[in-house]
Amino acid sequence: MPSMRPSQYAMQQRSDDGPFLRFELDDHGYSLESGTFDPPGSIGGFEVESDIEIFGVSYVYYSDVALPEHSPDWHLILKVTPDDLTIYPIFPRSGHSKYASSKYDSIKSIRITRQVCQPYAHPTDEGSVEEVLADLPAGLAKDWRYGLGFHYEYRFIALAVAELEGVEEIVLHGGRGHNDTRVQGSSYYLGIGQLELLRRGLDRLSQRHQRETAADKKLVCYTGLLHRAVPDIYPPKARKLPPDVLSNLISLGSIDPQLSPKDQQQAVKLAQQSVPTLAESEPRTLFNLKAQIELVTLGELIEVYRKMMNSNASESRWQAFLSENPFILDMAFGYPVKKISDQPYVGGKNFSGRGGQYSDFLMAAKTTGNLALIEIKHPHHDLLGRQYRQTYIPSLELSGSVGQIISQRGNVQREIYGLAHGLKERVHAHAVAAIVIIGRTPEEEDKQEAFEQYRNSLKDVLVVTFDELQVRLESIHQALAPRLPVKPDPIGDEDLPF
Numbered sequence: 472m473p474s475m476r477p478s479q480y481a482m483q484q485r486s487d488d489g490p491f492l493r494f495e496l497d498d499h500g501y502s503l504e505s506g507t508f509d510p511p512g513s514i515g516g517f518e519v520e521s522d523i524e525i526f527g528v529s530y531v532y533y534s535d536v537a538l539p540e541h542s543p544d545w546h547l548i549l550k551v552t553p554d555d556l557t558i559y560p561i562f563p564r565s566g567h568s569k570y571a572s573s574k575y576d577s578i579k580s581i582r583i584t585r586q587v588c589q590p591y592a593h594p595t596d597e598g599s600v601e602e603v604l605a606d607l608p609a610g611l612a613k614d615w616r617y618g619l620g621f622h623y624e625y626r627f628i629a630l631a632v633a634e635l636e637g638v639e640e641i642v643l644h645g646g647r648g649h650n651d652t653r654v655q656g657s658s659y660y661l662g663i664g665q666l667e668l669l670r671r672g673l674d675r676l677s678q679r680h681q682r683e684t685a686a687d688k689k690l691v692c693y694t695g696l697l698h699r700a701v702p703d704i705y706p707p708k709a710r711k712l713p714p715d716v717l718s719n720l721i722s723l724g725s726i727d728p729q730l731s732p733k734d735q736q737q738a739v740k741l742a743q744q745s746v747p748t749l750a751e752s753e754p755r756t757l758f759n760l761k762a763q764i765e766l767v768t769l770g771e772l773i774e775v776y777r778k779m780m781n782s783n784a785s786e787s788r789w790q791a792f793l794s795e796n797p798f799i800l801d802m803a804f805g806y807p808v809k810k811i812s813d814q815p816y817v818g819g820k821n822f823s824g825r826g827g828q829y830s831d832f833l834m835a836a837k838t839t840g841n842l843a844l845i846e847i848k849h850p851h852h853d854l855l856g857r858q859y860r861q862t863y864i865p866s867l868e869l870s871g872s873v874g875q876i877i878s879q880r881g882n883v884q885r886e887i888y889g890l891a892h893g894l895k896e897r898v899h900a901h902a903v904a905a906i907v908i909i910g911r912t913p914e915e916e917d918k919q920e921a922f923e924q925y926r927n928s929l930k931d932v933l934v935v936t937f938d939e940l941q942v943r944l945e946s947i948h949q950a951l952a953p954r955l956p957v958k959p960d961p962i963g964d965e966d967l968p969f
Contacts, residue, residue: 490563490616491537492597493545495530528552529593531600533615535565546571548619551603553590557582558611560620560629574620575629577639581620582658583607584644608643608663610670624677628669632659686711769948772796776941786849790814790831793847800832800845802943803906803935807837811896817844818882818890830879834904840897842883843904846876850937854910854922863921869909873932876905880931905932912936 529552532545550557558581560574573579585591594600604613610625612618621629632641640658649662690710697705776799779792790813793799797810815833832845848868855863865873880903883890887900913919926934 487537489537490533490535492600492615493532493534493538493540494595495532496593496595497528497530526553527593529595531594531615533561533563535563535570548615549594549600549603551591551593554585555582556591556603556607558607558619561618563616563618574618575626576633578629578633578641579639581611581629581641581643584642608666610666625670625673627673628661628666632661635659769944769951772799773941773944773948776944780850780937780941783851786847789849790847793832797832799940799944800834802940803845803908803933804834804843804904808834808843809837809896811835811842811894811898816890817879818886828879828882830876835896835898839901840899841901841904842887842898843906844876844879844883845906845908846872846879848872848907848909850909850911852910854913854936855918862924863918865925869907869925869934872907872909873929873934876907876932880905902931907932907934908937908940909934910936911938 531549533548548559561571562569594603638659642658642660645663650664651662653660794813811833817828817830830844831847834843852868853866854869856866884900
């Protein structure tokens with residue numbers, strides 16, 4: 472036997488015959504072409520063959536406590552005309568802090584348009600009120616004693632409409648456009664078809680929530696009682712998720728949900744655990760996910776690079792940043808490379824153990840193992856010194872860096888067999904590449920000319936500026952970013968070959 476709601480139980484305990492109704496009839500009546508007809512509630516009424524026309528307006532007022540007939544404390548809950556029925560949802564219990572105020576904030580009334588089969592009849596007593604309310608659409612309360620409006624589980628429909636500024640009424644209709652949702656003045660028009668879809672959707676959510684809650688309660692009791700007491704016999708159980716749980720949660724909204732940091736971490740873990748399955752069932756989805764992650768990672772890397780360029784980050788900070796992201800160093804090469812070591816020893820010690828040299832990075836071609844040295848200097852170092860006649864001489868930092876890496880390359884070529892001993896990587900010193908990353912490209916045209924002439928005159932030493940690496944990174948990011956399809960221009964007659 473279903474349990475009784477608290478409000479129903481409380482109603483049975485009342486001894487004052489409440490709640491109460493009061494009826495007000497405003498120019499109402501019935502007319503017919505011939506014969507005699509008495510309105511409902513009168514004595515001696517009978518059915519006739521002639522068509523009956525109902526007109527006028529009836530008002531039904533409510534009070535949870537007994538009141539005199541003409542007291543101003545009665546509250547309107549129902550208005551009836553032949554063409555529509557309007558209910559006024561209020562809190563019905565006098566002990567409630569919001570007694571007689573609207574249940575749905577700014578929504579004061581719900582109007583149901585005329586039924587197709589016959590007009591609404593005027594109620595004159597509690598029984599005829601119940602007859603009128605019996606034909607309300609599914610989802611609306613039909614017992615005036617507990618308050619009219621939407622059933623509690625469907626209250627979200629009215630509360631959502633209440634968020635619209637200036638809307639005070641919901642109009643339910645079953646005519647043309649019964650699936651529409653539109654605002655007209657202070658009224659929100661909701662078709663019966665759309666109401667039914669919303670109601671079924673809310674029912675599905677409630678049923679699913681009840682099933683999931685019951686399963687969770689069983690799991691909590693199993694874990695806290697059986698597994699805790701006898702873990703050998705009752706091993707731990709994993710929570711069984713319903714099919715498409717994530718898909719259903721995300722599809723509820725029209726935009727992507729905002730996840731908390733913990734939820735984001737769990738989403739990443741789920742994706743990692745699903746990689747083998749996705750590789751077999753959805754390889755394209757997995758590929759797109761990988762591409763999107765790489766694109767976002769590259770974008771964040773570029774943003775950090777820009778901030779470091781605009782700050783006064785130290786040379787050691789740049790070395791650490793490039794060591795953590797060797798992909799940036801790849802931009803200085805025209806072929807695939809791999810990092811062998813950070814700050815490698817490149818030889819040069821004498822018998823007393825002095826004079827050793829260290830480079831910043833040791834790289835090697837992926838295919839041949841040919842070595843390359845990279846020397847990192849500060850991006851704020853000047854590339855050019857004083858003006859000499861019609862040009863500029865290289866700065867001390869630039870010329871010194873070039874001389875330094877040339878010396879390091881010589882040591883590597885002479886001592887390659889000893890230096891490479893014990894390395895897991897296969898490396899060679901066929902023609903050791905030497906790269907210096909330093910400074911920023913000059914803005915003045917004459918200085919750009921002097922800089923290009925100097926670096927292009929160097930033999931086997933490549934000079935790259937920090938801003939050039941940044942531009943290369945940004946170009947790759949732009950090339951990888953998705954683009955909107957470009958609609959081709961229509962071909963005119965003059966474009967045709969014949």
